Amino acid sequence: MxxxxxxxxxxxxxxxxxxxxxxxxxxxxxxxxxxxxxxxxxxxxxxxxxxxxxxxxxxxxxxxxxxxxxxxxxxxxxxxxxxxxxxxxxxxxxxxxxxxxxxxxxxxxxxxxxxxxxxxxxxxxxxxxxxxxxxxxxxxxxHFSPRSDDRHVVRGREMSYSFVQPSDVIGRDQDKENIVEHLMDPSDGQSISVVPVVGIGGLGKTALAKLVFNDERVIEHFELKCWVCVSEEFVLKQLLVKIIKSITSENRSDLDEEQLQVLLRNNLDGKKFFLVLDDVWNEDRGKWIELRKLLMGGANGSKILVTTRSPTIASMMGTMSPYNLEGLLHQKCLSLFIKWAFDEGKERQHTNLVEIGDAIVKKCKGVPLAVKSLGSLLYSKLDERDWLFVRDNEMWKLNRKEGDILSVLQLSYNQMPSYLKQCFAFLSLFPKDYKFISADLIPYWMANGLLQSPNENQDPEDIGNQYIDELYSRCFLEDYIDIGYVREFKIHDLAHDLALSSAQSECLIINCQIQNISKKVWHLSYTDNTWQNENVLKCLQKSKSLRTILFMDGVGPSTKSFVDLCLSKFRYLRVLDLSESSFEVLPSSIGTMKHLRLLDLSSNCRIQKLPNSICKLQNLQTLHLGDCENLEELPKNIRYLIRLRIFSMTTKQKCLPGCSNSLRFLLLINCGNLESLVETMQVCTSLRLLRVDNCGGLISLLPTLKFLTMLEVLVIGNCEKLDLTEMGDNEDDFPMSLRVLGFTGLPQLVAMPDWIKRSAKSLQILVIQRCPNLTALPEWLVNLKSLRRLELHNCPKLSSLSKGKLCLPALRSFTISECPELIRRFQPEIGEDWHKIAHASEIYLDYKRIK
Missing domain, CATH: 1.20.930 (Transcription Elongation Factor S-II; Chain A)
Structure with a gap:
C-alpha cells in the first residue's frame, strides 16, 4: 500500500x-x-x-x-x-x-x-x-461523509516552569538504587565497567538514567560525567564530537577523527569518569570495540551506563548481566495516570471516570509513556464518551509488539487539531536528541504558514509557544524548560518516530545514502556535509517544489555554487537556512526569491557585504545575520523589508539604518563599533524583545528606551561601557511593561536603574550575572508583585536583597551562585534572610537545589 x-x-x-x-x-x-x-x-x-x-x-x-x-x-x-x-x-x-x-x-x-x-x-x-x-x-x-474538525487545542494545564520534575518519575526509586549500587561497586574486576539497562520503548529508561546521572552520590564519586544520546547512527566521529562536547561544552566538529581521538584521550587521561550512552541501536560489535578502546584511558572504576531497547545490544556491550527494566506496577501506573488526567484532588469528584481510567491503565501494560500520553489526552475532558472512546478504541487490537507504544501515541496524535499535526511533523527534520529552542523553531513554522489563530490580534510567536506547550502536555516533548519568553525542549525519541511516520515523504533529512528525492518532498534538512555529494545534488536538481532547506550542526555550504542552485531552482522557497556557511558572496539574484519568509546567514565568517537586492524580499519575516563578524554594513534600504519581524545581526557599523515598524524581535550581537540605536528605535515602536550582547562601544540605551513602549523582554550582556542609570531628572516618563529583564557582564552597573520601577506590575523574570560592582538591590524590589523567578550569579559585592521586609508573593524560583555574603544570609533555616524566600517552590544555592 x-x-x-x-x-x-x-x-x-x-x-x-x-x-x-x-x-x-x-x-x-x-x-x-x-x-x-x-x-x-x-x-x-x-x-x-x-x-x-x-x-x-x-x-x-x-x-x-x-x-x-x-x-x-x-x-x-x-x-x-x-x-x-x-x-x-x-x-x-x-x-x-x-x-x-x-x-x-x-x-x-x-x-x-x-x-x-x-x-x-x-x-x-x-x-x-x-x-x-x-x-x-x-x-x-x-462515497464520503462530510465532517468538520471539531478538535481543539486544550490549554487548561499550567505548564511546568522548571527542569524535569522528579515527581513525574513514579515507581523507579528501587531501580535507581540498584543502578547506583552497581556504579559504586569497586570490586567488579573491570577497569571500565559497562552497565546495560534494557527495556521496551516508553518504559522510562532515559528518565531512570537521568535520575542516576543527577544523584548526589554519583556526582561526588566520579571526576567526569558525560551524557551522549546515540540513537540510530553509531558513527565514531560523531560520537567523539558528542562526548567531547559533553565534557568541555565545545563543539569540535571541525577536527578530523585522529585529532578528536587525541583530544578525548587528553580529557579522560587518568580520570574516573561516568558516561551515559543513551538509546543505543548499533548491533555491530566492531564499532563498539573501536569506541571502547578509546575510552580505556580513564582511571579504574570508570563506568558506562547504556540504555537500549535491544537485549542483543545489552549483552554485546555489557560487562555484567543486563538490567531488565520492568513495567510499573498497576497502582503506580494508576497514580501516574490520575496525575496527568486530573488537576490535583479533582479525581475524587469523578469516580466514574477513574473507574474507566483504571481499565485504560491496565491496557497500557505498565508502560509509563503510554499512561502519561493517554492521561494527558483525557485531561479536562469530563464526558464519559471521551473516556470510553479511548478505552474501546480499535488501536488496542493491533499486534502487541516491542514498539507497541507507538499505537498509543498515534491515538493521541489522531486527536490533535489538524494544524498542530503539521507543526509536529515538521520536527522530523531535526535529528533525535536535538535541543530545540522555541525562538528558533517558531519562525520555521511561521514561514511555512503553519500557525493558525482565531484571534487576528495575536502575534504568531505567541501562537507558536502555545503549540509547543500543547505538544508538551500531550507527552510528545521532554526536558521541557519555560524560561519566560522562550521554551527549550527535546522531542521524545518515540515521538520522533511518530513524527517521521506522519511526515512521510513531505520532510526528508538528507544523507549520503539518498538515491532519489521525491517530487512530493517539500522540506529538506542537512545534518552533515552531503550537500557536496554529486548524487545528492543531481537528485536535488530534479525537485522543484521545495519550501524549506535547513543546515544544522555546523554543516553549511562553503561554496557559492550550492546557493546559486537554490536560488535558480527553488523559486517558491519559504525558508533558506544557510547558517554556519562560509561562502563570500550572496548572489544578487536573492532579490527574485519573493516568496522567501526566512533567510538565515548567521555564523558566516567570510561574507562582507549583502546585495541591496535583498531589500526586495518584502515577504521576509525573519533575517539572521548574527555572528557574521566581517559584515561591513547593512543595506541602506533595509527599511523596505516591511514584513520583517525577527532580525538578528552582527555588523561593524557605528549607527544602524532605520528598520520597518513591523519589527518585533531585535538581537544585536558582537556589534563592537555600535555607538547609538536612536535612529533605529525611533521607528521600531512595536518591538517586543531587544537583546544587546557584546556591543562594547555602546555607552547609553536610555534615549532609545522611551520609544519602546511595547517592549516585554530586555536582555543586555557584556557591554563594558554601558551605563544604564544615566537619566536626567527632566526626562519625560514613559510607560514600560517588561516581563523579562536580564543583565550580564556589566561592570558599570553599581545600582539597579530606577526606570525598572515602571515595570513593577509586569516583571516576572529578573536575571543578573557577572556584575562585579553591583553592591545592593533597591528597596523598591518589594514592589515586584509579579516576579516569579529571580537569579543572581557572580555578583561578589552584593550583600543583601533588601534592607526591609521582602515578600515576593509570586516567587517560584530563586537562584544564587558565587555571591558569598548572600549565600550566607540565605542558608536554610539558619540564615537571617531565609524567611524572605522560603516560600519559593525551587531554591538553588551555589548550584545545589535546596528545595
Missing part, C-alpha cells in the same frame, strides 16, 4: 483562509480574476468538507491515497499562485512608501509590468481551477 497522505485538510483550510481575506478579495478585483477565484473557492469548500473522512478511509484504499496526493499537489500550487498576488501588493506598498525617493531606487522596486502580470496571473488561476475541478470530480466514486 502507498504511504498515507497527511495534512491535506489543513492545507485546504489555509488556501481558503487566504481566499477569504478582505485584502485578497480587493486584489482580485484589481487584477480581474475574481470570477475564476470564486469558482476555485467554491470547489475547494466542497472538497474540504469530505477531506477528514477521506484521510481516515485511505488506510483501506490505495486509490484514495493517490487521489489525496493529487489534491495536495494542487493545493500547494494554489498557495504559490495566491502568494504571488500578495507579493505584488507588498511591492506596490513599498513603491508608495518611497514617495520622493530618487528615480533609480523607485525603478528597482517598480520593475513589474501591470499588464504582463495581469495576463500571466489570469492564466495561472485558470490552470489551477481546471486542475482542481478535474481531480475533485473523482470524489463522487468514494
Amino acid at each position: 502507498a504511504a498515507a497522505e497527511t495534512f491535506v485538510f489543513n492545507i485546504a483550510e489555509k488556501v481558503l483562509e487566504k481566499l477569504g481575506s478582505l485584502a485578497f478579495q480587493e486584489a482580485c478585483l484589481v487584477w480581474g480574476v475574481e470570477s475564476d477565484l470564486r469558482r476555485l473557492e467554491n470547489t475547494l469548500t466542497n472538497v474540504k468538507a469530505v477531506l477528514l473522512d477521506a484521510e481516515e478511509q485511505q488506510f483501506h484504499n490505495q486509490e484514495l491515497t493517490v487521489w489525496l496526493g493529487q489534491l495536495k499537489e494542487v493545493f500547494y500550487d494554489a498557495q504559490d499562485v495566491l502568494d504571488e498576488f500578495e507579493c505584488e501588493a507588498l511591492r506596490k506598498q513599498v513603491v508608495e512608501m518611497q514617495g520622493s525617493t530618487t528615480r533609480k531606487v523607485r525603478r528597482v522596486f517598480s520593475s513589474s509590468n501591470p499588464l504582463i502580470f495581469r495576463t500571466k496571473m489570469a492564466h495561472k488561476v485558470k490552470e489551477i481551477r481546471a486542475r482542481l475541478d478535474e481531480v475533485a470530480a473523482d470524489r463522487a466514486k468514494f
